[in-house]
Structures are given as C-alpha cells and as structure tokens.
Amino acid sequence: MRIDRRNDLSLRLLEVFGAVMERRTTTGAAEHLGLSQPAVSNAIRALENQLGLTLFERTGRSLRPTEEARLLVHESEPIFAMLRALEDEVRDLKHGRAGRLRIVTTPPLGHTILPHALREVLAGRERVQVRYSVHRISVVLQAVETGAADVGVFLGPVQNQGLRSHHLADGELVVVLPRDHPLAARTVLTPADLSGYPQIGLNTIIGNIVASAHAAAGVPHEPRFETRYSQSACALVDAGLGLAVVDPYxxxxSAGLAIVTRPFRPAATISAVAVTRGKGEAPKLAAQLVEVLRRRLATPPFTPAARG
Incomplete structure (x- = not known):
C-alpha cells in the first residue's frame, strides 16, 4: 500500500514558523535562520497553504499571530525542543564532544601510557563513552578489522595488511633485575652478561627478539620462567626470581617495584603501533588519540633510560 505523504508537515516549515513566532518579524527570523526574508515569507505561506489555516494577520510589515498560530506553536514546542537537542547533539559529534570511542590494546601500552593519553583526549568531553579492552595482538587486529573497535594499539609489526598502520615510536628493550642483583652495578647488559643467571622469558614477539639477540651473540637462551606479559615478568623480577628483558614502557x-633497569645491548628495538580500519578515515577521536600517543611516546618517562 502506497502512503501519500504530500500533506505531511515539513519540519523545516515548522522551524521557520517557530522562528517567526519567536522573533515576531520575518526579517528577524531570516537573520536567525540564515535565510533571506523572502524565503521566510514564502515558507510561512507554504505552511498556511498546507494547513489550510491563516497563521498571521498582515498589517503592512508587521505580523500578528492568530489564535490558531498560538495553539500550533504551543503544540509544536516539544518538536522544537527535540530539534534544538538534535542540533546540539550534531554539533557535539562534529567537534568530538560526544560519541563513542572503542579501544583495544595489548598490556604493554594498555597498562602504561595509553590511559594517560586517553585522559588527555577526553578532557572536556564528558559525553564521550569509551569501551576499553586489553587482549593479545591477534584479538586486537581482529577487533579493528571487523569494526568492533575504532583503534588498536600494540607493540610489534602489523600482521594484517587490510588495516591502516600508524607508527607511534620505536623503543629499545631493557633489562630489569632486582636492585641487589650482581649485574646491577653494570651500566649496560649484553646476552653474555645475562648468561648463567635465572631468566624470565616472554613467549611473545619480545621473547623472539631476545632469543635472536642471544643466538647472534652465540649465547644459549634458556629461560627458567616463561610468561606472556612484561608486567608479569617485572613482578617475578621484583620477587627475586630472576631477570628479564622487557619493553621500556x-x-x-614499574618504578614502584624493587627493580632497576639497564639498557640491553646490542640495541634491540620494538615498534609501538596503532591500527585503524583500512577503508575510510579513522574516527576523529581515534585519530586524535593516535597523535597524542605519538607525542607522549616521544617524551619521558616513556623512553628508554637507565634507572636505579
């Protein structure tokens, strides 16, 4: 069944009518709406013709609302309120003051610098809703690829060519060890230096980098402990169970732990990367988060440095 909508009320005509009722002149309404005065006059005539009612009595240049006009503006007030709210919502969305931001990340950045960057992005944007998830790299990539997340943040190379990659920074891996460890007196540490001491290995790309460094130096790499996350490795080091090579972030x-940090040599780097969907522009808030992360990763305390 076809529905004839030729007689449906036009929101635009109602908006013009409301402006005339508020400003009391077509000139004032035109200035308020950014229209010409003739356009406002034509809109009022069109609304009157559509309704079959006289809304204004015209005396020279002045308009006097009829009783029907007063009743119509009273009944239309909820519609005008909704339009004003919609305009505010669109304005907030346009300027990034409202909306949503879905972030998925791995622990090295998700548990360190990313929350601070997010706080900066959200300043003055109390109406933005955020979903923040921490997973392994494979889940991060899948979430962004399927559109379940707006931006993914992790350490390591991009393993999905369908995503848009944003290089954030390169960080040098560091050795963390107990403060009272015999190697704590060294300024830098090599695979040969670590040999003979209990080590905590990472079964991630960082672990692969460390294993390759040991192989290149001709030094066996046989960690006594194995874990997935650098944060867990630091906790094990803090308990005095060994030493570990982890990401600098x-x-x-982990400054509050009883550990010290030393540069790992020869230098081994790992990239901090953000990814967004390959097609179209990244959402405005996601793009801003990427830029804030890039800037923050270039400044201390999230750059490699000897500490202790």
Missing amino acids: TAAA
Whole structure:
C-alpha cells in the first residue's frame, strides 16, 4: 500500500514558523535562520497553504499571530525542543564532544601510557563513552578489522595488511633485575652478561627478539620462567626470581617495584603501533588519540633510560 505523504508537515516549515513566532518579524527570523526574508515569507505561506489555516494577520510589515498560530506553536514546542537537542547533539559529534570511542590494546601500552593519553583526549568531553579492552595482538587486529573497535594499539609489526598502520615510536628493550642483583652495578647488559643467571622469558614477539639477540651473540637462551606479559615478568623480577628483558614502557611504569633497569645491548628495538580500519578515515577521536600517543611516546618517562 502506497502512503501519500504530500500533506505531511515539513519540519523545516515548522522551524521557520517557530522562528517567526519567536522573533515576531520575518526579517528577524531570516537573520536567525540564515535565510533571506523572502524565503521566510514564502515558507510561512507554504505552511498556511498546507494547513489550510491563516497563521498571521498582515498589517503592512508587521505580523500578528492568530489564535490558531498560538495553539500550533504551543503544540509544536516539544518538536522544537527535540530539534534544538538534535542540533546540539550534531554539533557535539562534529567537534568530538560526544560519541563513542572503542579501544583495544595489548598490556604493554594498555597498562602504561595509553590511559594517560586517553585522559588527555577526553578532557572536556564528558559525553564521550569509551569501551576499553586489553587482549593479545591477534584479538586486537581482529577487533579493528571487523569494526568492533575504532583503534588498536600494540607493540610489534602489523600482521594484517587490510588495516591502516600508524607508527607511534620505536623503543629499545631493557633489562630489569632486582636492585641487589650482581649485574646491577653494570651500566649496560649484553646476552653474555645475562648468561648463567635465572631468566624470565616472554613467549611473545619480545621473547623472539631476545632469543635472536642471544643466538647472534652465540649465547644459549634458556629461560627458567616463561610468561606472556612484561608486567608479569617485572613482578617475578621484583620477587627475586630472576631477570628479564622487557619493553621500556612497562619497565618505566614499574618504578614502584624493587627493580632497576639497564639498557640491553646490542640495541634491540620494538615498534609501538596503532591500527585503524583500512577503508575510510579513522574516527576523529581515534585519530586524535593516535597523535597524542605519538607525542607522549616521544617524551619521558616513556623512553628508554637507565634507572636505579
């Protein structure tokens, strides 16, 4: 069944009518709406013709609302309120003051610098809703690829060519060890230095980098402990169970533990990366988060440095 909508009320005509009722002149309404005065006059005539009612008595240049006009504006007030609210909502969305931001990240950045960058992005944007998830890299990539997340943040190379990659920074891996460890007196540490001491290995890309460094130096790499996350490795080091080579961001965020940090040599780097969907522009808030992360990763305390 076809529905004839030729007689449906036009929201635009009602908006013009409301402006005339508020401003009392077509000139004032035109200035308020950004229209010409003739356009406002034509809109009022069109609304009157559509309704079959006289809304204004015209005396020279002045308009006097009829009783029907007063009743119509009273009944239309909820519609005008909704339009004003919608305009405010659109304005907030346009300027990033409202909306949502879905972030998925791995622990090294998700538990260190990313929350601080997010706080900066959200300043003055109390109406933005955020979903924040921490997972392994494979889940991060899948979430962004399927549109379940707006931005993914992790350490390591991009393993999905369908995503848009945003290089944030390169960080040098560091050695974390107990403060009273015999190697704490060294300024830098090599695979040969670590040999013979209990080590905590990571079964991630960082662990692969460390194993490759040991192989290149001709030094066996046989960790006594194995874990997935640098944060867990730092906790094990803090308990005096060994030493570990981890990312610099987790090491810097572990300053409250009884550990010290030393540069790992030869230098081994790992990239901090953000990814967004490959097609179209990244959402405005996601793009801003990427830029804030890039800037923050370039400044201390989230850059490699000897501490202790």
